[in-house]
Amino acid sequence: MCAETPDYKDTLNLPKTDFPMRAGLPKREPGWLTRWEEIGVYDRLREKEGRTPFTLHDGPPYANGHLHIGHALNKTIKDMIVRSHQMMGHDSRYVPGWDCHGLPIEWKIEEQYRKKGRNKDEVNVVDFRQECRKFAEGWVDVQREEFKRLGITGNWADPYLTMAFHAERVIAEEFQKFLMNGTLYQGSKPVMWSPVEKTALAEAEVEYHDKESFTIWVKFAVLGESELAGAKVVIWTTTPWTIPSNKAVVYGADYSYGLYEVTGTPDECWLEVGERFIFADKLAGQTFAKAHLEDGQWRRVRGVPADELAGLSLAHPLAGAEGANGEWDDPRDFRAADFVTDEEGTGFVHCAPSHGMEEYDLYRGLGMLEQVITYNVMDDGGFRADLPFFGGTYILNRKGGEGDANKAVIDKLVEVGGLMARGKIKHSYPHSWRSKAPVIYRNTPQWFAAIDKAVGDGQDQNGETIRARALTCIDKVKWTPQSGRNRLFSMMEARPDWVLSRQRAWGVPLTCFTKKGALPTDPDFLLRDEAVNARINEAFEAEGADAWYMEGAKERFLGSDYNADDWNQVFDVLDVWFDSGSTHSFVLRDRPDGTEDGIADVYMEGTDQHRGWFHSSLLQSVGTTGRAPYRNVVTHGFTLDEKGNKMSKSLGNTIAPDDVIKQYGADILRLWVAQTDYTADQRIGPEILKGVADGYRRLRNTMRYLLGAVAYYDEAERVEPADMPELERYVLHRVAELDAVVREGYARFDFQHVFQQLFNFCTLDLSAFYFDIRKDALYCDGDTARRRAARTVMDILFHRLTTWLSPILVFTMEEVWLERFPEGSVHLQDFPETPEAWKDEALAAKWAxxxxxxxxxxxxxxxxxxxxxxxxxxxxxxxxxxxxxxxxxxxxxxxxxxxxxxxxxxxxxxxxxxxxxxxxxxxxxxxxxxxxxGEKCQRCWKILPDVGTHKHPGTCKRCDEALG
Missing domain, CATH: 3.30.2320.20 (Class I aminoacyl-tRNA synthetases (RS))
Structure with missing residues (x-):
């Protein structure tokens, strides 16, 4: 540049913004949270009139610990649903809630007692329940602040709690509907039982882990005078402790069986030469191998057809044992059953109907339950004290490890010659998800809702039974992904009656009475009286469910119409899945911010809730209202580490939301959620988060450029699309295309697609194309039509990008918005309406x-x-x-x-x-x-032949005119 050429830098229209490239989210985000509370964003949105309500009903997290990454994923997806629907014109309501009853909290209080040497059973039950309530209240407060830190919007000032008095009243009312409509009954059947926690468990409370179990091959001798008398039928089991409760052996009617004889034995063997056995032919060789016999040490004598097996009965291996006091002397039933397989074992199945549902169902169908049900196992997993040989032994120890019962049974079988072989096997086994201890199947009196009995409440538009209604309603719901429908449908088709009762103290009690001396099958066994129900419910509304446990409660609720001495008060508590399954009643139906019809627009939880909350909510709702409580069900997967491994503290691969927030800020965590396909399992870890943060910086740079480009923009500059250059009209076409994509994506809860499209638009269409091209006009043009059109488009882009992205990046888009409009909030805006006329397919084809x-x-x-x-x-x-x-x-x-x-x-x-x-x-x-x-223009840097021929030294024609 010549010495006399002026410096034109100050004449350029350079972008002006204080928006920082370094976000500093961890420190700055709490300030925006405070601001939203001060201006009451959530309440101000509720004041917008004439909008169609949209309600996401919150599946309640459990109030007993800090949030994990799965909580963050879940609540962030919900928040994106709520915010996006609000900005699409709905009155989008979100009432957060908590599940407050149940064993995990009770377990924590018991742990505190054990550390102090106290016995829970010696504590007044109301005092104990109050401690549980206080524990839950503390964690509700902690989790509420942790959820709010994630930027989750909602009615945090008035959440729902299952332990609130009104909630406890409604849960009792909903239970009473089952009582009154005839679907409630008391039955004795095998249920999954936690000996450590001393309570029944639902399928949703069970998780499967590998467990090493004893496995044994046990001999049952054939009784009678037939040619097969004395031959041994051998069963295989991984639960030796169930042998004392054996009542039968079953076989497969369509399998090929044979009579086999031992012809030689190794040195260490429990078999004798000449001993005869009956096996499924397909399994004989491998069974003899378990007893260490080699080929040539046994032979097949002949086939044994199924009709020959049909007439036999068997002796229990402990029959006649000295000291058994005749406990096992009765012959064991022997018959065909359709659940026998010839894929493993011996071709015979040992039946202890008190500890297995298939055996229970078989003998229930035969009307023989009274002959085959035993009560040998107590609630703590110990054998009854008077059971010969095994009384006082335990299946599990107090911490859930291997007890002494299995060894005692195996040792006794060895002693009496009842064992063919033994070993150990590692297999998937059910465990309580709370105590992490193994569970057992145990026959015990429980309360059930019959799902195949006609409900008889006149709400039969979807079917007469709970199962029929549920299956019909499943196909009236929209599922995201669709596979959720198939999963729940198959579960509902095959599920047994709903076990409602738990043998614990912290929960809503089963508010019913049974007649003393009556059998569960008697028509007057259960007291069904609306006046009694009303007194209970009024007390719960005023005092909470503790009223059930107060002294004189039975007399108070029965009133003068009944003699309290004639009735038993039930003290089991309801399964917590019944609590959470009932939430639609006291949240959607009863609250002013609920829904007119008591149905939620969407339920959204993890895929495990097909057997949990989605499942119990559907059962509860169809049982009391005849229809589903939701219109849409959205499901997310689980969070895994970067290698695809399940997160666990023992592996040290967990990611705590709080740690991510401290390093990056909540918006980076939210952006990770938006970038994942949440319908599948998602991976997260340091490298993944680093990549998310890099993408965030690119997006932030786009927004920073926009802010600079629209600095001091005035409506007087606005140019109508018809008067714009083609390039601007092409960008408006892309905006119109994106408007449809964004709205459709948000409507179907597809945040990954929405974000990908917006990110690509920002980086490819804007930063790398439009912004790059129009930078020259924005900086160097004077007050030209081209520059005004570009600024108009930039303003349009600003309003759309900030609102479109705000359900995802709640903090960053608020920061961007406040940079231009310091008194408002982006979260009070709707998505701007986009004229259809902006679309121009011919122009788009040309610009492609x-x-x-x-x-x-x-x-x-x-x-x-x-x-x-x-x-x-x-x-x-x-x-x-x-x-x-x-x-x-x-x-x-x-x-x-x-x-x-x-x-x-x-x-x-x-x-x-x-x-x-x-x-x-x-x-x-x-x-x-x-x-x-040519020469380089000292203002715009273009090299042109006319530079230096104008009024202003060193400029081109365009810059000379801009300088005036």
């Missing part, structure tokens, strides 16, 4: 060709820049050869030198020379590099 050609030119210029022939693209004036005439014509109708950011360009249809640059993916466009001719 322009962009394609641009890629070829910029690639050619990059080669020159890398080779240091040029330092910047403005030093170039390439010759672009275009093969297709219509493409050439399209390029000529644009200021193509501006599109490719060069000082000049020559477009030609002439054939390209051999040395021309070719980009393989852009066929038909080739580039010959030429340097721009």
């Amino acid at each position: 060709q322009v962009r394609r050609a641009r890629r070829a030119v910029t690639a050619a210029l990059e080669v020159q820049r890398v080779d240091k022939v040029i330092g910047a693209s403005l030093e170039a004036a390439p010759v672009v050869h275009v093969r297709e005439p219509e493409v050439l014509e399209a390029l000529k109708t644009t200021a193509f030198e501006d599109i490719i950011i060069t000082s000049d360009v020559r477009l030609t249809g002439d054939p390209a020379p051999a040395e021309a640059f070719r980009l393989p993916e852009v066929d038909g466009v080739t580039v010959v590099f030429e340097k721009a001719e």
Whole structure:
């Protein structure tokens, strides 16, 4: 630059913004949270009138610990659903809730007692329940603040709690509907039982882990005078402790069985030469191998057809044992059953109907339950004290490890010659998800809701039984993903009656009375009286469920119409899944911010809730209202580490939300959620989060550029689309396309698609294309129509991007918004309406060709820049050869030198020379590099022939005019 040439830097319209590139989210986000509370964003949104309600009903997390990454994923997805629907014109309501009753909390209080040497059973039950309530209250407060820190919007001032007095009243009322409609009954059947926790468990409370178990092959001798008398039928089991409760053996009617004889034995063997056995032919060889017999040490004597087996009975291996006192002397039933397999074992199955549902169902169908049910195992997993040989032994020890019962049974079987072989096996086994201890199947009196009995409440539009209603309603619900429908449907088809009772103290009691001396099958066994129910419910509303446990409660609730001495008060508590399954009643139906019909627009939880909350909510709702409590069910997967492993403290691969927030901020965690396909399992870890943060920075840079570009923008600058250059109209077309994509994506809860489209738009359409091209006009033009049009489009982009992205990046988009509008909040806005007229498919098709050609030119210029022939693209004036005439014509109708950011360009249809640059993916466009001719404009840096010929020294015509 010549000495006399002025410095024109201050004459440029450079972007103006204080928006920092470094976000500093961990420190700054709490300030926005405080601001939202101060201005009451959630309540102000509720004041918007004439909007269609949209309600997401919160599946209540459990109030007993800090949040884990799964909580963060779950609540963030919910928040995106709520916020996006609000901004699409709904009155989008979200009432957060907590599950407060149940064993995990009770377990914590018991642990505190054990550390102090106290016995829970010696504590007044109301005092104990109050301690549980206080514990839950403390964790509700902790979790509420942790959820709010994630940027979750909702009615935090008035959440729902299952332990609130009104909630406890409604839960009792909902239970009473089962009592009154005839589906409630008391039955004695095998249920999953936790000996450590001394209570029944639902399927949803069980998880499966590998466990090493004893496995034994046990001999049952054939009784009678037949040719098979004395031969041994052998069963295989992984639960030796169930042998004392054996009542039968079953076989498969369609399998091939044979009589086998031992012809030789190794040194260490429990078999004798000449001993005879009956096996399924397919399994005989491998069974003898378990007893260490080799080929040649046994032979098949003959086949044994199923009709020959049918007439036999068997002796229990402990029959006649000295000291058994006749406990096992009765012959064991022997019959065919359809659940026998010849894929493993021996072809025979040992039946202890008190400890297995298939055996229980078989003998219930035969009307023989009284003959086969035993009560040998107590609630703590110990054998009854008077059971010969085994009384006082335990299946599990107090901490859930192996007890002494299995060894005692095995040792006794060895002693009496009842064992063929033994070993150990590692297999998947049910465990309580709370105590992590193994569970057992145990026959015990429980309360059930019959799901195949006609409900008889007159609400039969979807079926007469609970199961029929549930199956019908499943197909009236929209499932995301659709596989959720299939999973719940198959579960509902096969599920047994619903076990409602738990043998614990902290929960809503089963508010019913049974008649003393009556059998559960007697019609007057259960007291069904609406007046009694009403007294209970009124007390619960005023005092909570503790009223059930107060002295004189039975007399108070029965009133003067009944003699309290004639009735037993039930003290079991309801399964917590019944509590949470009832929440639609006291949240959706009863609250002013609920729904008119008591149905939620959406339930959204993890995939495990197909057997949990989705399941119990459907059962409870169809049982009391005849229909489902939800219209949409959305399911997310589990969180895994970066290698795809399940997270666990023992592996040290857990990611705590609080740690992510402290390092990156909540918006980075939210962005991770938005970028994942939440319908499958998601991975998270340091490297993944680093990648998310990098993408965030690119997006933040786009928003920073926008803020600078629209600085001091005034409505007087606005240009109507019809008066804009083609480039601006093309960008508006893309905005209109995106508007549909964003709305459709948010409506179907597909945040990954929404974010990908917006991110690509910001980085490819804007930063790498439109912003790059229009930077020159924004900085260097005077008050031109082109610059005003660009600023108008930038303003349009600002309003759409900030609102479209705000359900995901709640803090960052608020920061961006406040940079322009300090008194408002982006979260009080709706998505702007986008005119359909902005769409112009013909224009879009043309500009697709322009962009394609641009890629070829910029690639050619990059080669020159890398080779240091040029330092910047403005030093170039390439010759672009275009093969297709219509493409050439399209390029000529644009200021193509501006599109490719060069000082000049020559477009030609002439054939390209051999040395021309070719980009393989852009066929038909080739580039010959030429340097721009002329001088460099000291204001815009374009190299043009006219520079230096104008009023202002060292400027081109455009810059001279801008300077005036």
